[in-house]
Amino acid sequence: MKKTPFDMDKSVQVLKILGDKTRLTIVALLMKRELCVCELLEVFEMSQPSISQHLRKLKDAGLVKEARKGQWVYYSLNETAEYYPFIQTVINYIPDQSNKIRQIEKSNPTLRCGC
């Protein structure tokens, strides 16, 4: 399992992207499962545009991909990225985010009516 080193600039870009609490948490959450913007909104005390802007950065860097499903846009980790194993390794070092996933599932924002 020898890892080919990435380009220096790319490495710096990835580390910089992950060096933000919101984005690092988003990536850790996406490690658990794909999530739409409104689900992410549940766990951050931040405006919707702010979340979208972080997701944009993650997408531009190739770390995540998006898929529209009806009115929702779901984000997931880009597992085909060459540096995906690196992302996995980093996330391995940070605290588990299961509590936030539970928080999302409790509020369940994509379920319109409770009937």
Add this chain to the structure above:
Amino acid sequence: MKKTPFDMDKSVQVLKILGDKTRLTIVALLMKRELCVCELLEVFEMSQPSISQHLRKLKDAGLVKEARKGQWVYYSLNETAEYYPFIQTVINYIPDQSNKIRQIEKSNPTLRCGC
């Protein structure tokens, strides 16, 4: 070799510190051996205060330690830091910096007179 996750804020701090090309390169170089400021100056196209300021950030974050030896101040990685294994892992993913070490040894800035 289970790794205990670090505090989220600490993780973000470390990633942010490493998310800069100069600092990431410094850390990669220190992985090879300890270096003084004037040696680092040889491989960066940057002023001396700028290098010192990066080293200060690395020191404040606990990633490196310093040791004065006469008129020189040598910096080395803080191998006792709890997140040192993490640093090692990250550096494993980036290109080898041996060429820059060679460059330092060729100019040999701590050798005052060539006689």
Add this chain to the structure above:
DNA sequence: ATTACATATAAGTATATTCTTATATATCTA
């Protein structure tokens, strides 16, 4: 002691980053 060298700190500046609010766009539903 004076001078030179190595490094650190101070102060200022240009740019980058991360928010915010306002608005545009896309989809669903009635």
Add this chain to the structure above:
DNA sequence: TAGATATATAAGAATATACTTATATGTAAT
């Protein structure tokens, strides 16, 4: 088609970052 919901983009503001030059400090050598 109109209204509601989900998301993206634009524009602006506050703050952070990374450099610069000038200067201070600490050590060595003459």
